[in-house]
Amino acid sequence: MHKIVLLRHGQSLWNRENRFTGWTDVDLTERGVEEARAAGRALKAQGFDFDLAFTSVLKRAIRTLWLVLEEMDRVWVPIHNSWRLNERHYGALQGLNKAETAAKYGEQQVFLWRRSYDMAPPALEPSDPRHPGNDPRYRALRPEELPVTESLKDTVARCASYWNEAIAPAIQAGRRVIITAHGNSLRALVKYLDRLSDQDIVGLNIPTGIPLVYELDQDLKPLRHYYLGDPETVAKAVQAVANQGLAR
Numbered sequence: 454m455h456k457i458v459l460l461r462h463g464q465s466l467w468n469r470e471n472r473f474t475g476w477t478d479v480d481l482t483e484r485g486v487e488e489a490r491a492a493g494r495a496l497k498a499q500g501f502d503f504d505l506a507f508t509s510v511l512k513r514a515i516r517t518l519w520l521v522l523e524e525m526d527r528v529w530v531p532i533h534n535s536w537r538l539n540e541r542h543y544g545a546l547q548g549l550n551k552a553e554t555a556a557k558y559g560e561q562q563v564f565l566w567r568r569s570y571d572m573a574p575p576a577l578e579p580s581d582p583r584h585p586g587n588d589p590r591y592r593a594l595r596p597e598e599l600p601v602t603e604s605l606k607d608t609v610a611r612c613a614s615y616w617n618e619a620i621a622p623a624i625q626a627g628r629r630v631i632i633t634a635h636g637n638s639l640r641a642l643v644k645y646l647d648r649l650s651d652q653d654i655v656g657l658n659i660p661t662g663i664p665l666v667y668e669l670d671q672d673l674k675p676l677r678h679y680y681l682g683d684p685e686t687v688a689k690a691v692q693a694v695a696n697q698g699l700a701r
């Protein structure tokens with residue numbers, strides 16, 4: 454049996470401001486830093502240990518991983534960074550406040566943009582300064598790999614290919630793995646691992662900073678999963694994520 458840990462980054466500045474974030478590289482808030490440290494302490498207290506870590510190229514997930522490893526006295530654990538674990542690209546919505554967007558376009562439209570499986574938000578214009586082609590960290594990507602918007606389906610495709618090429622072989626070689634990533638890149642992985650239907654993934658929300666443990670069989674088929682946290686606190690945090698798209 455293999456055990457892996459999925460962890461969404463701690464609260465970011467734009468989580469606090471309730472803005473669509475996507476590939477925008479915002480940092481953690483003080484609360485986010487504390488969430489990450491608490492996750493590290495909880496993992497250590499529960500006897501978890503890691504040989505290898507995977508994360509995105511966005512600092513909220515990277516810093517969360519650093520803080521976890523620091524709390525576990527494991528800063529030497531090798532880290533693989535990949536853009537394929539980045540948050541879903543939120544296109545032209547990036548930067549907009551979710552509640553204001555719901556007030557303007559309707560809660561249903563925002564719900565579809567946030568949670569429908571195959572609908573992508575409006576794309577960034579090629580001339581937009583936020584285009585990933587302007588960002589040095591994506592220099593090695595082929596132009597057709599650079600998203601200007603993504604549906605969750607698009608995110609699943611890149612996360613699943615990274616899982617198959619990089620993460621799954623490491624787990625099968627016996628490495629104990631932690632993945633720190635983002636709300637929607639983790640939803641994408643969960644959909645892929647649990648073979649959730651396009652309908653079932655719509656209702657799934659992942660809270661910040663609470664380790665999600667997956668137990669996998671020899672073929673990496675999930676046996677069970679659970680959050681490392683008090684169930685009531687987890688349920689409230691999940692509901693709070695769902696509610697971010699309400700007009701208020």
Ligand SMILES: O=C(O)[C@@H](CO)OP(=O)(O)O
Pocket residue numbers: 468472473474475476540541543567636637694697
């Ligand atoms: O804004 C985003 O990039 C994501 C994660 O914070 O938000 P949502 O939960 O709305 O998909």
